[in-house]
Amino acid sequence: MDDLDRELLGLLRDDARLPVATLAKKLRVARATVQNRLAKMESDGTVQGYTVRLKAATDGHRVRAMMTIxxxxxxxxDIMVKLRGHPSVYSLHSTNGRWDIVAELRADTLEAFDRVLNTIRQIEGIATTETSILLSTFKA
Incomplete structure (x- = not known):
């Protein structure tokens, strides 16, 4: 992956629906170059799909947090298996260091979020947790 690929991915992160012609113009390369690079990244698994991002108020989950476990x-x-089925667990990550698991949690209200925390903390095998509510999100 070179700088052009990284710049192309950055543009797609902003708007995955940009037409190839627009991407080529912004990158100052031929349309075929963009098409070939996209095809290569799709075939090697770098790009695994295109998605829609909803406004926070649209998806109904107004409270988001990261819980380290x-x-x-x-x-x-065993803990990962139990958390996978929980409707408020949005994503799970195994980690190294002090924490074994990082979970992104989502809930509609603070009261619902409190119930989620209590439910997760009672899972047998969890030694300790630390949770931080996400206040703002910035694009990487």
């Missing part, structure tokens, strides 16, 4: 012993896999 330390598990007892080697129970991380």
């Amino acid at each position: 330390a598990v007892e012993g080697s129970r991380a896999t």
Whole structure:
């Protein structure tokens, strides 16, 4: 991956619906170059799909947070299985270091969020958690 590929991905992060002609113009390259690079990134798995991002108020989940989780012993896999089925768990990540799992949580209200926290903290095998509510999101 070179600088042109990274710039192309940056433009797609802003708007994945930009036409190839517009991408080529912004990158100052031929349309075929953009098409070939997109095809290559799609075939090698760099680009795995295109999606829609909703405004925070649109998706109904007004409270978002990151929860870091330390598990007892080697129970991380069991905990991940239990968390995968929870409707308020948006994403899960295994990590190294002090925390074993990072979970992104979403809820409609603070009261619902409180219930989610209590439910997750009671899962057998979770030693400790730390949660931070996400206040603002900035594009990377």
